[in-house]
Amino acid sequence: MSLPANETRFFGSVEELAAEIPDGAFVAMPPDYSLVAMEAVRALVRRNARNLRLLGVPQLGMCADLLIGAGCVAEIETSAVSLGEAGLAPRFTEAAQSGALKVKDATCPLVHGGLQAAEKGVPFMPSRGVIGSDLAKHHADWKTIQNPLSESADPIVLARAIEPDVALFHARWADRAGNVWVGRRRELATIAHASKRCFVTYEEMREGDMLEDELLAPGVISAVYVTGVAEAKRGAWPLGVIGAYAADDAHLQQYAKAARTQAAFDHYLDEFVRTGRAARLRDLAAHR
Amino acid sequence: MSSYAPEELLACAISRLIGDAAHVAVGAASPIPASACELLRARSGGRPRLSLMHQRKANPYTEGSRELFDLAGQGRVDVFFLGGAQIDGEANINLVATGEYPKADARFPGSFGSGFMYFAAKRTILFREEHSKRVLVPKVDFISAPGWSPPEVWRRGGPQALVTGRAIFAWDKEKKRFRLESVHPGHTADEVRENTGFEYDAASSVADTPAPSASDLELLRGPVAAKIAENYPAFAQRVWKV
Numbered sequence: 001m002s003l004p005a006n007e008t009r010f011f012g013s014v015e016e017l018a019a020e021i022p023d024g025a026f027v028a029m030p031p032d033y034s035l036v037a038m039e040a041v042r043a044l045v046r047r048n049a050r051n052l053r054l055l056g057v058p059q060l061g062m063c064a065d066l067l068i069g070a071g072c073v074a075e076i077e078t079s080a081v082s083l084g085e086a087g088l089a090p091r092f093t094e095a096a097q098s099g100a101l102k103v104k105d106a107t108c109p110l111v112h113g114g115l116q117a118a119e120k121g122v123p124f125m126p127s128r129g130v131i132g133s134d135l136a137k138h139h140a141d142w143k144t145i146q147n148p149l150s151e152s153a154d155p156i157v158l159a160r161a162i163e164p165d166v167a168l169f170h171a172r173w174a175d176r177a178g179n180v181w182v183g184r185r186r187e188l189a190t191i192a193h194a195s196k197r198c199f200v201t202y203e204e205m206r207e208g209d210m211l212e213d214e215l216l217a218p219g220v221i222s223a224v225y226v227t228g229v230a231e232a233k234r235g236a237w238p239l240g241v242i243g244a245y246a247a248d249d250a251h252l253q254q255y256a257k258a259a260r261t262q263a264a265f266d267h268y269l270d271e272f273v274r275t276g277r278a279a280r281l282r283d284l285a286a287h288r
Numbered sequence: 289m290s291s292y293a294p295e296e297l298l299a300c301a302i303s304r305l306i307g308d309a310a311h312v313a314v315g316a317a318s319p320i321p322a323s324a325c326e327l328l329r330a331r332s333g334g335r336p337r338l339s340l341m342h343q344r345k346a347n348p349y350t351e352g353s354r355e356l357f358d359l360a361g362q363g364r365v366d367v368f369f370l371g372g373a374q375i376d377g378e379a380n381i382n383l384v385a386t387g388e389y390p391k392a393d394a395r396f397p398g399s400f401g402s403g404f405m406y407f408a409a410k411r412t413i414l415f416r417e418e419h420s421k422r423v424l425v426p427k428v429d430f431i432s433a434p435g436w437s438p439p440e441v442w443r444r445g446g447p448q449a450l451v452t453g454r455a456i457f458a459w460d461k462e463k464k465r466f467r468l469e470s471v472h473p474g475h476t477a478d479e480v481r482e483n484t485g486f487e488y489d490a491a492s493s494v495a496d497t498p499a500p501s502a503s504d505l506e507l508l509r510g511p512v513a514a515k516i517a518e519n520y521p522a523f524a525q526r527v528w529k530v
Binding site for chain 1: 341342349393394402403405521522523
């Protein structure tokens with residue numbers, strides 16, 4: 001395993017950032033309550049990304065449902081996909097039931113453990129629990145061994161290191177040095193550390209270097225991990241950004257309802273995902 | 289007797305099961321267990337500590353979503369809650385799918401952290417409102433987390449009880465079997481038997497689950513409803529109109 005030291009690129013748009021994520025990439029993303037790069041996810045739908053493999057760290061919500069419904073995803077490894085209070089993730093549920101989507105069922109601490117192994121550059125991370133579950137029976141990257149440090153019988157599960165091709169998430173701030181600030185959402189640091197490339201959308205650009213500020217620094221992911229950033233104001237919408245704006249619960253309910261059928265879902269895409277691009281193209285034409 | 293919502297009865301019942309605990313953790317989409325814990329906190333002036341995974345304001349976790357599992361692994365979580373699309377008589381839970389895996393007849397969200405938390409938390413209260421033969425089955429189609437483990441397998445805790453919309457079962461660790469503990473007002477032991485797909489023990493006469501007291505209802509509808517509305521707005525709106 002060998003991961004790069006990055007010199008952060010600054011993209012002119014979210015579309016440019018999304019264009020860097022190739023078809024077939026293994027993409028790690030966080031849950032709805034963390035910081036999800038929803039505008040970049042919509043840009044992936046707009047560019048008709050195909051055969052993505054998603055990793056839920058440790059589970060996923062609307063971003064996965066949107067990508068699955070739009071036909072962008074071949075496989076997903078996750079502890080769960082759910083829309084939280086808005087209920088089941090309808091596009092995920094249907095694709096899993098029909099067999100169109102391959103699901104690799106995991107459980108939260110072993111996803112975190114696998115990424116932490118990649119962070120440390122070691123081949124696996126041991127974990128308690130899981131033994132006797134059908135998760136352990138079916139997950140090809142987990143193995144139960146005897147604890148080599150114990151004199152008595154003590155089976156323990158090892159989770160193989162997980163090294164995603166791409167980490168994709170949203171941040172409150174980026175700075176001119178290429179650092180991003182995610183506050184307490186440290187699973188994003190784990191994803192960034194473990195992944196070959198890391199793309200981050202951000203709410204606002206901060207002048208200077210956030211690492212020089214002792215109060216901000218603990219919430220920063222250093223530029224050494226960050227491949228590229230792009231501005232996306234309200235880029236987590238309809239999900240929230242802690243301290244900036246809340247999740248749009250009414251819209252999430254609206255989405256959950258629309259996603260129940262492919263036809264209504266496609267209509268949702270036209271209205272809320274593809275129009276973004278249409279509007280931008282119109283603006284572009286007006287400027288020329 | 290004052291009238292109350294079924295959710296209020298369940299929150300009171302779960303609060304009694306939590307009993308004496310220092311730290312209760314609540315995972316995804318569990319407004320009733322969270323209400324039970326907030327009720328205890330409102331009654332006692334802040335005990336037990338409640339760690340709500342996706343708390344929007346003043347979230348207790350600062351190391352990201354792995355922190356819950358790390359501190360549970362250390363033994364710092366006294367009570368946790370799990371549900372199941374299916375739950376069987378050995379307390380195995382299925383959060384993944386029905387049918388012959390990996391084929392899914394009905395697909396559910398997934399196992400979340402259950403495969404670990406069921407082992408690591410000192411006590412787990414199983415909770416599922418739907419009490420039917422569809423949910424309470426003889427044998428789950430997929431084990432997200434097993435109800436018990438052989439002696440050589442490390443396991444700190446396991447099931448304490450199973451709470452449904454009709455009844456409460458206690459878990460007998462020695463017999464690896466549920467025992468019907470109480471039936472909620474308006475339901476009967478026969479009805480529970482008819483709607484339960486697994487075998488369980490029961491005394492010849494089973495108690496009623498106590499109805500919420502007036503003071504508990506006052507707390508639920510006041511401070512508890514306000515706290516729950518912060519993180520479960522749709523639930524709080526439906527049950528308490530806040």
